[in-house]
Amino acid sequence: MIYRKEYMCLLDKWRDQRIIKVVTGIRRCGKSSLLKMFRDKLLAEGVLKEQVLELNFEDLDNEPYLDYKVLYAYVKNHLVENKMNYLFFDEIQMVDNFQKVINSFFLLDNVDIYVTGSNAYLLSGEIATLLTGRYVEIKLFPLSFKEYISAQPEDMSLDSAYRKYIEIGSFPYLLQIENNREMVREYLTGLYNTIVLKDVVSRKKITDVMMLQSVVRFISDNIGNISVIKRISDTMTSLGRKVSSHTIENYISALTDSYIFYPVAKYDAKGKQLLKTGQKLYLADVGLRNVINGTRGGDLGHILENIVFLELARRGGEIYVGKVGDAEIDFVVINGIEKAYYQVSLSVRDEATMKRELAPLQSISDNYPKYLLTLDNDPVVMHNGIKQQYALDWLTDIY
Template sequence: MEKRVIKSLIIEKQNEIPTMEIMPRKLELEETCNYVFVGLRRAGKSYLMFQHIQELLLKKEVRIEEILYINFEDERIADIKVEELGLIVEAYHELYSYKPRIYLDEIQNIKGWEKFVRRLADSKYRIFITGSNAQMLSKEIYTTLGGRFIAKEIYPFSFPEYLKYQHFDLVANWEYNLKVKAELVKKFETYFYFGGFAETFPLKDKRSWLNSLFQKILLGDVISRNDIRNESSIRLIVKKLAESIMQPLALARILGVIKSAGCSLSYNTLVDYLQYLNDAYLIFGISNFSDKLSEKESIKKRYFFDNGLLNTFIIEPESKLLENLVAIELKKRYQEGVFYYKKNVEVDFYIPSMHSAIQVSLSLSQSDTREREVRALIKMSQAYPLKKLQIITWEEEDVVEEADLHIEVLPLWKWLLI
C-alpha cells in the first residue's frame, strides 16, 4: 500500500465531510472515550461519524486538518494488509503535525485489526470505529481492546427520526387536528412497509433498493465473510424465518424444512448459520422467559432488524410487520431484556425490568380476538407482578379495565412516539 494513496484519501474526506448534508440524530458521547459503532449495513453508522466531526468543527474544538478518516470499503484501500495499517498514521503525520482524531470505517474487513486499534488507544489517540458485524462486540475483541472502547449499536431511523427527516413537526395538541393526524398516519404507512433506511426515503422504487441491500448483506456479510458454500440452505433459512415471524421456531423445525426441500444440513451448521445472520444484524431472537436455559437457546421467536427487509419476503404482511416493528423498538429500548412468555398462555413480549407485558394484534374489532388478548395479559399478571399492560394495534385506541387491571390499547404509530 502506497502512502500517497492514503494521503489522498485523508485529504479527500477532509474536503467532503464539512460540506455533507446530514440530518442530526441523537448522539451522546463521553468527551474522553473511544467508541465502536456497530449495526446493520446502511443503518447510518458512517453518517454518525460525519455528524460527530461536524459538531466538533462547529464548536471549534478541532480544525478539519486534525481529522483522520479512512473507509476500509473504499476500493483504493481494499487490499491493505493488517501489517500495513500503521502506514495510515505515518501518512497523516507526513501531512500534518497534529495528533488527529481517528475515524476508521468498516475496519472489520481487515483481519487482525484489533491490535492496531489497541496500539492507537495506548498511544492516547481518540478513536472511533464502525463495523457491520456483531463479532466486534465479542468478548475476545473487548479483551484485546482492553476496555478502552464503548460500544453503541446503531439502528436504522426510528419513526420519530423519519418524521424529522420529512420535516414533519408535531405541534401542540396535534392529536386533535384531524388534518395533521391524517398526514401523520400516511407517513407512518410508508415507514411501516419500507423501514428506516434513510437512503430509501426519497426513492420511488424502495423495494429494489431493499432487495439489493439484502443481497449485499447475505452475499457479502454472511456468505463470503464466513466462507459458506451451501448458499441455497442459508437462503431457505432466511425465507423460513421471514414466514415464521410471530411464532416460536425450534431449530429442529428449521432443519426439517431444509431437509424437506432436499438440502442437507447438520444441526451444528444450522446453529452457525443462524449466528452468522445474527452477527450481520439481519435477524435477532428473543427467548421464552419461562423456558429452561437449553430451550431458551433452541426455541426462539426471530425478527428482522428492519421492516423494509422483512417486507421483501412476505405477502399480506401487515400482522407480521406490526409485531416485527414492536420487537425492533423494544430491542432498542431494553437490549437483551426482552422476552416472550409462553406457559399455559402466550404473551408476545415481556420486559421483566419494567414489569411490563405487551400483546400485538392488528385489530381488536372481533370480540373473540379482544377477549383472547386481554385474557392472556390477565393470566400472566396472576403469575408475575405486572405494572404496565399494553395491546398494540394498527389503529385502535382504548383503555380496558378488567380484573383490577388497567390495559392500554394503542395504535402502533402512537406507541412509537411515546
Template sequence: MGNGLVKVITGARRCGKSFLLFTLFEDYLHGKGVDDDHIIEAVLDDMAYSDLRDPERLYAYITSRITARDEQYYVLLDEVQYAISDTEMHGDEPPQLYEVLNGLLRMRNVDVYVTGSNSKMLSTDVMTQFRGRGDEVRVRPLSFAEFMQAYDGDVQHGWAEYVVFGGMPLTLSMRTDEQKSRYLESLFSETYLKDIVARNRLRKSQELDDLVNVLASSIGALSNPSKIKATFSSVLHSLISVNTITQYIGYLEDAFIIEEACRYNVKGRRYIGSPKKYYFEDVGLRNARLGFRQVEQTHIMENIVYNELRMRGFNVDVGVVEQRGYRDGMPFRRQLEIDFVANLGSQRYYIQSAYQLPDMEKTAQEKASLLGVDDSFQKIVLVRDIIKPTRDDHGILTMSVYDFLLEPNILQA
C-alpha cells in the same frame, strides 16, 4: 468523547453508521474548531483505502499523521472488519487490528472511533480484547418516529409506507415504490448475503438463501434449528444439518440482519432454551427478501414493536405464563404467551401486540396471558387503531401503536 475508550459504532450495512461518523460527527468537530489535519480517517470498504486494510500499514499511516504530542487528534475508521483477514477471522489468535486499536488507545492525545458491520468481531470480540476499554454505540435503521420526521404525510399513510419499505435511510430519498423495492432487494442479495458468504468462506450460498426465506416467512412464530431442518427436508428436500442451520443463523445475527428473542417463564423466573423467535432488523429488508409478497400486518407490527423496544435499550424476551386448572372435572395445563417481556434496569413491561381487537372474544384472548401475571409491573396491549389510552379494571392499558412508537416516554407516563 475523550473517555479513554475506543468508540465502536455497530450496525447493519447502509443503516447510517458512516453518516453518523463522517458527516454528523465531523461537522460537530469542525464546529468545535478542530482542523482537518487533526481528523485522521480511513474508509476501509473503499478501494481508495485498500492498502490500509493491512493493519501494519494502517497503524503506520495513522501514526504518521500524529505530528504533535500536545494536540488532540481524532481517528475515524469505517468498516474495520476489512482490516481483519479471513485467516485471522477463523483462527485462534486475536486479529492484528485489535493490537492497532490498543496501540492507539495508549496515546493520550488520540480519540478513536470505528464502525463495523459484524457483531462477532466488534460487539463481542472487541469488548473481550479491550477488557472494558471499548464503548459500543449501536446504530439501527430508522425507527417509525424518525421515519415520520422526514415523511411528508399523515401517520396512517406513513405507517402504510413503513410496514412495506421499513426504515433504511436511503429509501426516504427515493420517489417510486419500484426504486425502493429494487434497492432493498439488491442490498440484501448483493451486500448482506455476499458479505456473509465471503467473510465465512461458504462454498455454496443456496442453503443460506433458503434459510433467510424460511426465517423471513416465520417472523413472530416460535422456531428452532430442528423445526427449520424439518422444513428443509419436507419442502426443499434438502439434507442440511441442524449444526449448519445453527451456524448460518449465527452468521445472520453477526451481520445485524436478524435478532433472536428467547422464551422466559414469567412465574418460574427462568429461561426456556427452545424454541425461540427471530425478528428482522428492518421490516423492509424482510419484505424485500420475500419479493413483497407476504406483508402480513399482524406479524410486521410485532416485528416493529420488538425493534422499537430494542432501540430504546430494553432486553426483550417472549413471555410464557403457565395456567393450571380444571375443566369438566379434569385437570388441565396450558401455556399462554406474552409477546414481549421488556426489561431495562428496574423497569419491566409486559406487552401484547394485538393489531386489532374487533370483539370481546379477541380482547379476552389477548389479555388472558397478562391476567396470569401477578406482579405489579405495567401490562400493555397495543392495537393499530387510533384510540385514546384506556385501562380496564385489572389495570391493563390498551393504547394505539402510533402513540407507543411516536412518544418515546409514554411507558413512563
C-alpha cells in the same frame, strides 16, 4: 440527511472519555452518516480539521491501510501533539488484526476512537476479550418510525406514513428514491444480495447458497414465530432438500452476525429465568421482507410486532419473549432493576381477541408497567393497570 438525535446524544455523552465507541448495525443503516454528523458537530464546536482523521475501509483509496502495520504508521504520523485527536474508522473489521491498532492508540491520553462494523465479527471471541472493558457498543438500526415521519410532509397522517414505512422500509437512502418503487426494489435487492453474499457466504464459506436463501425465506415468512431449528430443518427436508439441524444453526448464527436478523430468547416471566429452547427472530427492516418473500400482503400483525421489537431495541434494555405457562408475552424488557411487559396485536376490537391478549399480562402479579399495543386508533384505555395504546402513538412518543 436525517439527524439521528438519540444516537448523537450517545456519542456526545461518551466524547473524550477513555472508552472506544463501537457503532454496529446492518449495512446501510446509517453508520457512516452518523460518524459524519458527529465529525461535523466537532468541527462546528471548534475542533480543528487536523485533529480529525477518518478512514473508510470499503474505499479502495484506503486499501493500503488494510495492513494493520501500515495503518498504525499512517495514523501515528498524523496525530497532533497536545490536542485531542478524533479517529473515525469505518468498517474496521476489514483490517486484519485491527484490534492491535485500536489497543495501541487507546493507550494514548489524547486519542478518542470511534469505529463502525456491519458484522458481529467486530466484537466476537478473542477480539471481544482483547477489548473487554475498553469499549461501549452503540447498536444502530435503520430509521425509526418517528425519524421516518420527520422526513414526510407535515399533512401526512400517521396511518398513511405507516403503510409507506412497512412497504418501502426504513433504510435512510430510501427517502431519496421512495417515490420510485422500481428503484426501491432494486436498491433493497442489491443490499440483500450484498449482505448474503459478502457478509454471510464469503465470511462463513457457505457452499450451498440456495439452501441458505431458502432458510432466509423461511425465517422471513415466520417472523414473530418461535423458530425451532429442528422445525426449519424438517420443513426443508419435507420439501426434498435434506439439511441437518447443525447446518441450520450455523446459517442462523451467520445471519444474526450480519445483523439482518436479531434473535430474542425465551424468558420464564414467573420463574424469572432464561429458557434454553426456542427463540424468535426479527428482521432488521421489514422492507427487506418484501424483497425476500415478495409483496404478497398479509401477516400485518407480525410486521407490527417486528417494528415494536426494533423500537424496543432502540430504546435499550435486554429483550426477551415471555413465557407464562402455556401462554406468551410478546416482549419482556429488563433494564437494570426495571422491567416492562409488552403485548402486540393488530386489533383487539373483537372481545375474544382482547381477552386472549390480556390474559398473559393479567397473570403477572408484579407492579412493573404492562402495555397492549395495537393498530386500533382508539384513545388510551387502562385494563386494571395494563395500558392499551395505539401503536403509532407509542412509536412516536405520543402519550
